Amino acid sequence: YDTKSSVTAEQLDVKVAVIGAGPAGLSAAYFLVKAGFKVTVFEKQDSPGGVITYVLPNFRIPASAIEKDISIIKALGVDFKFGVSEEFSINDLNNKGYKYIFIGIGAEVSRKLQLTGDNNNVYETLDFLRSFNKDLGVLNIGRRVAVIGGGNTAVDSARSALRIDGVEKVFIIYRRTEDEMPADKEEYERALEEGVIFKPLLLPESFSKTGILKCRKMTLGTPDSSGRRRPVPTEETEEITVDSVISAIGEYTDSKFLSVCGLKIEKNNRP
Ligand SMILES: Cc1cc2nc3c(=O)[nH]c(=O)nc-3n(C[C@H](O)[C@H](O)[C@H](O)COP(=O)(O)OP(=O)(O)OC[C@H]3O[C@@H](n4cnc5c(N)ncnc54)[C@H](O)[C@@H]3O)c2cc1C
Known part of the structure; x- marks a missing residue:
């Protein structure tokens, strides 16, 4: 054109x-x-x-x-x-x-993921994607990867992670459900087709050296200022074993x- x-x-x-x-x-x-x-x-x-x-x-x-x-x-x-x-x-x-x-x-500027625990294999999405674009070979993120977030950056990080040698399973962990995800629907669907596993209604709390990512189970409450139903913590938790975590929970201007x-x-x- x-x-x-x-x-x-x-x-x-x-x-x-x-x-x-x-x-x-x-x-x-x-x-x-x-x-x-x-x-x-x-x-x-x-x-x-x-x-x-x-x-x-x-x-x-x-x-x-x-x-x-x-x-x-x-x-x-x-x-x-x-x-x-x-x-x-x-x-x-x-x-x-x-x-x-x-x-x-x-x-x-990436928003910081609040995660306790002694495992430092936590990457910020923009750094991760820049490295992925530059040199696929240098990334060593293990076999199982959890991406935290529900936007396009989270979906792109998950799809990229899946293309890295040695990676076998990639989870997208999101505190709401797919209906509230800001990611483009077609990108999200592509990720699922490629094998990304979607874990809704979970909020990561800690990541231990043993690879245990402990997540709080969430439920949906009344709508917040974004118009989407607010994630509300429950008493229950779920543990997922992963080698690394990619945080994709939002960016803001410097x-x-x-x-x-x-x-x-x-x-x-x-x-
Ligand atoms: C992984 C990812 C996936 C996305 N997918 C989609 C999608 O599918 N659909 C969609 O519509 N949008 C998508 N987006 C959003 C889209 O990329 C952004 O909306 C768009 O890039 C914003 O453009 P921008 O020019 O405002 O910022 P940027 O693209 O960030 O460009 C800003 C530029 O300013 C430069 N800069 C910064 N500070 C300075 C400084 N002090 N002096 C000089 N230069 C400076 C930077 O180097 C950069 O070149 C995605 C974003 C990401 C991160």
């Missing part, structure tokens, strides 16, 4: 800085350059694409599809600066003549960076 895309709008002598070359920054750059602005994208990595390039497992989207989108944006005249320092000063950018600044830095940029941050870590 759109391979003949061109800038038809009147050229404006207005510079815009876009921070972050993920889907948000790239889309902003695309529409801004098409509207006639002079756009520079500042990206801390060595290439564009954000999560889609560095995190999303390559069986989800071919590299060629990402490259195609990016080549269209480059051809429109967007300037890219890669490997930039994360220490941005909005004032500096303003002094360099950037009138508008778009911040699209994604959500790169609010430190937003504060440095001069944005006021609310309690929920958002501006």
Whole structure:
């Protein structure tokens, strides 16, 4: 699509800085350059694409599809600066003549899984998926793996884990049921077809050196602020034996960076 895309709008002598070359920054750059602005994208990595390039497992989207989108944006005249320092000063950018600044830095901070016990074979989903994308061979996560969470990251982590040599069983452990899962239905169904085992209504509490992941059995109560029924702990527990745990319980934006940029941050870590 759109391979003949061109800038038809009147050229404006207005510079815009876009921070972050993920889907948000790239889309902003695309529409801004098409509207006639002079756009520079500042990206801390060595290439564009954000999560889609560095995190999303390559069986989800071919590299060629990402490259195609990016080549269209480059051809429109967007300037890219890669490997930039994360220490941005909005004032500096303003002094360099950037009138508008778009911040699209994604959500790169993983929410911490509260797990007691002495087993440290616990990986954070973004680190795990980045390593999976980079070099499948270096990951040693054992034979049995538990992924905690119910979103796309959890499902992608489970499907990736299943593709690693030596892995025999992968569980997705979720504190609600499949009806409340935020993951795309078709991705979830693919995971089941591939052999991932879904364990609903369980909340992991501890992980011991012997590989016992002790989970609290949950039930569903009244809806919470998300509109989904709230998971409520019961008196019962269930134990699952695994070699490693991948935590995929959510990510949020680095609010430190937003504060440095001069944005006021609310309690929920958002501006
Ligand atoms: C495993 C996984 C699976 C997903 N699956 C789906 C799916 O199936 N469908 C769907 O719609 N969405 C999915 N998503 C969500 C989707 O990937 C995100 O919504 C999307 O990537 C957000 O784009 P973004 O540009 O906001 O952030 P990102 O993709 O995170 O890009 C942010 C960019 O900003 C750069 N950056 C960060 N800080 C700085 C800084 N200080 N200075 C300069 N650059 C900086 C980063 O290096 C990165 O390139 C998935 C996400 C994950 C993690």
